[in-house]
Amino acid sequence: MLAKPAQGESAIRLGMIGVAFANSQGIVTETAGKLSNWLKVGDCLSESSTVLLGMDEAMDELRENPGQRLTLPNICLDKYNQQNFHTIHVQWDSDNKQFVISTTTLEATNGSEFDDLREFRAQQYLQERLEEERQHFRTLYERSPHLALCYDTKGQLIAASNDLRLEFLGEAPETSTLHKQLTEGPIWSAMWAGEKLNAHPLKATDCKGDIRELELSGYLVTPPDKLSKEVYYSLADVTERNLYRLHMQERSAELEAATKQLRDSNKRLSRFASVAAHDLLSPLRRIATFTQILGEEFEGPQSESLSFALRAIQHSAERGQVLVDDVMHLTQTASRVGKLEAINPTELLKLVAKDSDLLLEHSKGCINYAGTKHYVMGDAKLLRSVYRNLLSNAIKFRDPERPLKVTHTVSDTGTGHVRIEFKDNGIGFNPEGAEQVFEPFTRLVGEDQVPGTGLGLSIVQEAMKAMGSQVSASSIPGVGTTIALMVKAIEK
Amino acid sequence: MRAKKIVLLGAQAVGKTSIARRLKFNSFEHDYKSTIGVQLHELKLDFEGQKQAVVLWDTDGNFGDKVFESVYVKGASGALVVADSSRPHTIAHMLHMIDCFEQAMPGRPCFGVLNKTDRKMPDAETLDEVHQHTNQIHLCSALTGQGLLQATQRLIEASNKRDVTW
Numbered sequence: 001m002l003a004k005p006a007q008g009e010s011a012i013r014l015g016m017i018g019v020a021f022a023n024s025q026g027i028v029t030e031t032a033g034k035l036s037n038w039l040k041v042g043d044c045l046s047e048s049s050t051v052l053l054g055m056d057e058a059m060d061e062l063r064e065n066p067g068q069r070l071t072l073p074n075i076c077l078d079k080y081n082q083q084n085f086h087t088i089h090v091q092w093d094s095d096n097k098q099f100v101i102s103t104t105t106l107e108a109t110n111g112s113e114f115d116d117l118r119e120f121r122a123q124q125y126l127q128e129r130l131e132e133e134r135q136h137f138r139t140l141y142e143r144s145p146h147l148a149l150c151y152d153t154k155g156q157l158i159a160a161s162n163d164l165r166l167e168f169l170g171e172a173p174e175t176s177t178l179h180k181q182l183t184e185g186p187i188w189s190a191m192w193a194g195e196k197l198n199a200h201p202l203k204a205t206d207c208k209g210d211i212r213e214l215e216l217s218g219y220l221v222t223p224p225d226k227l228s229k230e231v232y233y234s235l236a237d238v239t240e241r242n243l244y245r246l247h248m249q250e251r252s253a254e255l256e257a258a259t260k261q262l263r264d265s266n267k268r269l270s271r272f273a274s275v276a277a278h279d280l281l282s283p284l285r286r287i288a289t290f291t292q293i294l295g296e297e298f299e300g301p302q303s304e305s306l307s308f309a310l311r312a313i314q315h316s317a318e319r320g321q322v323l324v325d326d327v328m329h330l331t332q333t334a335s336r337v338g339k340l341e342a343i344n345p346t347e348l349l350k351l352v353a354k355d356s357d358l359l360l361e362h363s364k365g366c367i368n369y370a371g372t373k374h375y376v377m378g379d380a381k382l383l384r385s386v387y388r389n390l391l392s393n394a395i396k397f398r399d400p401e402r403p404l405k406v407t408h409t410v411s412d413t414g415t416g417h418v419r420i421e422f423k424d425n426g427i428g429f430n431p432e433g434a435e436q437v438f439e440p441f442t443r444l445v446g447e448d449q450v451p452g453t454g455l456g457l458s459i460v461q462e463a464m465k466a467m468g469s470q471v472s473a474s475s476i477p478g479v480g481t482t483i484a485l486m487v488k489a490i491e492k
Numbered sequence: 493m494r495a496k497k498i499v500l501l502g503a504q505a506v507g508k509t510s511i512a513r514r515l516k517f518n519s520f521e522h523d524y525k526s527t528i529g530v531q532l533h534e535l536k537l538d539f540e541g542q543k544q545a546v547v548l549w550d551t552d553g554n555f556g557d558k559v560f561e562s563v564y565v566k567g568a569s570g571a572l573v574v575a576d577s578s579r580p581h582t583i584a585h586m587l588h589m590i591d592c593f594e595q596a597m598p599g600r601p602c603f604g605v606l607n608k609t610d611r612k613m614p615d616a617e618t619l620d621e622v623h624q625h626t627n628q629i630h631l632c633s634a635l636t637g638q639g640l641l642q643a644t645q646r647l648i649e650a651s652n653k654r655d656v657t658w
Contacts, residue, residue: 046567047494047495048495050532050534050547051532052567053495053497053547053567054496054497054566054567054568054569055563055566055567056567057566057567058563058566058567070563071563072563117526117528118525118526118528121504121526121554122524122525122526124504125504125505125524125526128505132579
């Protein structure tokens with residue numbers, strides 16, 4: 001039903017601020033007074049009006065209950081960004097089958113009558129924030145059972161943990177050195193400048209008169225009311241920790257000095273061994289040479305004993321040279337390590353075996369290879385020296401009853417290392433000697449049976465150590481020996 | 493496109509009015525001025541290439557969950573329930589209000605907004621707790637404007653999906 005034009009005007013004349021009418025579908029049919037600013041004829045109340053937006057169900061309810069009135073109090077319409085307070089009523093007029101929308105507030109205001117309430121709520125909020133900060137402070141010093149305290153704007157102590165009172169503040173906190181430091185001078189100024197202190201070093205005298213080292217954290221709580229500012233401090237007594245740290249630094253320096261001394265001593269020893277070995281070689285060579293000349297000078301019918309003596313001198317001189325060579329090799333191994341590179345150990349062993357071809361042939365030996373595609377990170381010179389010694393041992397300690405058979409197996413352990421097994425079918429040794437074989441000059445078989453200096457496996461171990469790798473040995477007498485090398489794998 | 497009514501709910505002083513002001517005027521006022529009753533803001537948001545009319549009902553935080561007994565929430569297309577990320581009890585209140593809204597207006601989208609993240613980001617433990625309660629949580633700041641428009645647009649999107657489904 002269309003609105004009757006007289007209705008709105010008469011309502012305004014009767015003192016209404018604004019009035020509007022809408023038909024049963026909620027379409028505005030007439031507006032008058034203040035409401036004409038918000039509602040226009042043809043607007044759908046539940047779709048385009050600000051206040052009744054989406055309220056289809058609420059309007060259905062009104063239609064079903066003609067006596068009911070929908071009131072929207074204290075609505076603040078923000079048109080032009082101004083605060084205007086109105087109360088809107090909506091009612092269903094069953095006689096005329098229309099909605100009546102009216103505002104009865106005498107005059108729109110700027111809301112200043114709510115200022116007191118606002119002020120009260122603002123104070124409430126500030127109080128709440130302050131309480132939250134205090135709670136935060138309480139939680140802080142409950143969590144850290146050390147030392148905490150807080151001051152007001154005048155430097156009056158508000159609260160302090162019991163430990164702090166017992167240890168530093170005593171019965172007259174104002175006279176304590178800690179109190180003075182916290183409420184005067186640069187720390188107090190920093191607090192009022194709004195700075196936050198974190199683990200600031202501080203020294204204070206405790207109640208026993210001892211000087212303690214402390215770490216101070218502090219901040220200023222600044223609620224906007226500007227009256228209840230408080231300074232919160234928390235302290236940690238780090239005297240023992242600092243002493244311990246100092247002690248550890250001293251110990252660490254001592255340890256470093258001792259390590260350096262040991263390293264220097266090792267270097268000197270190694271240099272000495274190298275020089276000594278070099279100087280020994282020269283007279284040994286001369287002995288060997290002159291023994292040979294002597295033998296040639298006395299050519300002809302010589303007494304058997306003289307011939308034996310000359311052979312013995314020559315043999316000893318030659319053995320001496322080999323021994324000195326090996327000692328030099330051993331002492332220089334660690335310093336010879338170069339940059340590690342990717343090496344195929346199988347190919348390297350094949351090269352070494354080629355050099356020892358004649359010896360292998362003589363012992364009717366053969367080498368079987370497995371895992372030939374694996375690479376390792378190593379120093380080619382050192383690894384070659386390792387293989388030369390291992391192959392030499394395999395030939396020297398072979399079983400005369402059967403042809404020599406060496407199996408070389410390379411496998412990736414998946415732990416960043418490659419395992420190389422060098423297995424022979426030689427005479428072997430007692431398993432108890434598995435660690436002993438790496439000791440310099442250790443021989444598990446008499447020299448009269450197998451010649452050698454007893455330095456071969458020591459050189460192998462030194463070379464492996466220099467490359468950051470490991471070596472181990474296992475053996476069964478009469479069956480053979482296995483030397484296992486754990487070498488760094490190449491990074492994928 | 494039909495206008496949407498979005499209600500802003502949450503405890504006192506969590507920044508509901510600041511959020512409304514940021515969305516409408518793209519500005520921020522540092523003074524805290526408590527909202528008495530409700531404040532309405534009409535705004536137009538760009539949404540899928542069109543202007544979407546939105547009426548924000550910025551409610552009085554002092555109402556608590558009694559707001560659901562009033563007409564303010566009636567006919568709302570969705571709600572943004574705000575909490576102050578630096579005050580844990582407002583976060584608990586936010587979760588409670590989300591429950592209340594879902595009960596009063598079943599099926600209508602309701603997003604949690606953790607405001608004031610410029611001041612303090614919620615810790616991992618709090619976020620875990622909130623996420624166990626609801627997936628729709630947005631980290632925002634009315635001071636910088638970060639995350640607000642996205643949260644509102646997502647809410648309208650969710651509301652439109654619901655309209656289509658129904």
